[in-house]
Amino acid sequence: MTRIIMHGCNGHMGQVITELASNDKDVEIVAGIDIVDNRDNGYPVFTDIFACDVEADVIIDFAAAVAVDNLLKYSKEKKIPVVLCTTGLSKEQIEAVKETSKEVAILKSANMSLGINTLIKLLKDAAKVFGPAGYDIEVVEQHHRLKKDAPSGTALALADSVNDALGNEYEYVYDRSSRSMQRPDKEIGISSVRGGTIVGVHDVIFAGTDEVITFNHTAYSKSVFAKGAIEAGKFLAGKPSGMYDMADVIEAK
Numbered sequence: 001m002t003r004i005i006m007h008g009c010n011g012h013m014g015q016v017i018t019e020l021a022s023n024d025k026d027v028e029i030v031a032g033i034d035i036v037d038n039r040d041n042g043y044p045v046f047t048d049i050f051a052c053d054v055e056a057d058v059i060i061d062f063a064a065a066v067a068v069d070n071l072l073k074y075s076k077e078k079k080i081p082v083v084l085c086t087t088g089l090s091k092e093q094i095e096a097v098k099e100t101s102k103e104v105a106i107l108k109s110a111n112m113s114l115g116i117n118t119l120i121k122l123l124k125d126a127a128k129v130f131g132p133a134g135y136d137i138e139v140v141e142q143h144h145r146l147k148k149d150a151p152s153g154t155a156l157a158l159a160d161s162v163n164d165a166l167g168n169e170y171e172y173v174y175d176r177s178s179r180s181m182q183r184p185d186k187e188i189g190i191s192s193v194r195g196g197t198i199v200g201v202h203d204v205i206f207a208g209t210d211e212v213i214t215f216n217h218t219a220y221s222k223s224v225f226a227k228g229a230i231e232a233g234k235f236l237a238g239k240p241s242g243m244y245d246m247a248d249v250i251e252a253k
Contacts, residue, residue, distance in 0.1 A: 002027045002237045003056045004230075005080070007049070007071055008063030009041055010034040013085070016226040017060060018042075027230060030054050033063075033071075049074045056080055057237035060229050065089050072100045081105035081236045083229055085112055087153070098243065105239040109246040110157040112228035115217050116202070117246040120161040123204055123215060127165040135208040136183060137162060137170070142193040142201040150192035158204055159188050 004021065008014045009032030018041055021029050029043050031054035037045040046052040049070050060083045061071055068086055075082045084097065084106055097106060111117065131137070141155040151174065163170045171187045193201075200219040205212060219225075228246065235249045 002058060002234050003030045004028065004233055005030065005052065005054065005056045005059045006032045006043075007059050007061040007082075008034060008067070008086070009045060010036065010039050011062060013062035013222060013226060013229075015039075016223055017062065017229060020223065020226050020230060024230060026234060030056050033067075035067075058083060058233045060233050061086050062229070065093065068093055069096065072096055075106075076100050076103050079104055081239060082107070083232045083236055084108045085225070085229055101243045102241060104241050105236050105244060106242075107232050107236050107244040107246070107248070109232075111154040112225040112232065112246060113217070113219065114228045114231060114246075114250070115219075115224060116154055116157075117228070117250050119202075119204075119215060119217050120158060121247070121250060123158060123161045124165040126206065126213070126215070127162040130206040130208065130213065131162070131166040133208065134185065135206040135213075136189075137187075138189040138191070138203075138205040138207065140191045140193070140203045140205070142195070142198045144198050145195050147194060150194065151190045152192070152200070152202075154200070154202055155190055155192070158202060159190055162204065163188060 004027055006014050006017060006029050018029055021027050031043055031052055032041055032045040033049045033052060034045055035047060037047055058081045059075060062085045065086055065088045068089060081104055100106060139155050139159050141152045143152060159172060169186050173187050173189050199221060202217045204215040232249050235252055
């Protein structure tokens, strides 16, 4: 049984994880941390992380960047590993994450979905076949109209996995409207769609002569990220200090 502290327990993702964990016999959320304690979660909630005296095996974090500094201090003090899912960290915070990982295990990934991270693994193999054969490579991502950044971090992670497999020889192109030229051989086009309530759709296209191979991942709800976070928590509990990512979770399956 993996005992979890849910950091950001009353946010949307915290509540999704709370529900999924309640139906998973291998985990238990033993405490929550949030700026307000206004829900009946079935476990104690602390508005001050340093007041939390509940023993746990791992912390799952889906909070706000402003809360990460204290989270890292608490993790290091209590020697509890962290699945760090909060995005938008500053350069200083990213450095603090790396420093903290020297004393406690931290798992950080661009996307917590098991599907996306398995896709990344598959793309590396596919790229080694299609890249040298001259196939053109495109990444198209779709998200809801409220998403501010483009392209998505996941789209970049997918492109990076392909580029890494090909020796990082490919250039990323985000906009062709200013160019009037034939497509160069070694480029990866990355396009973004924003509209409606699309949770997340990612397509990686290998376009060759007379055939097109498309790898697709579609998220229908944010529960796919919550499921991945729980699996990451199970994996990280008891691990030695260091930086981990979802690729490590996939490899352990």
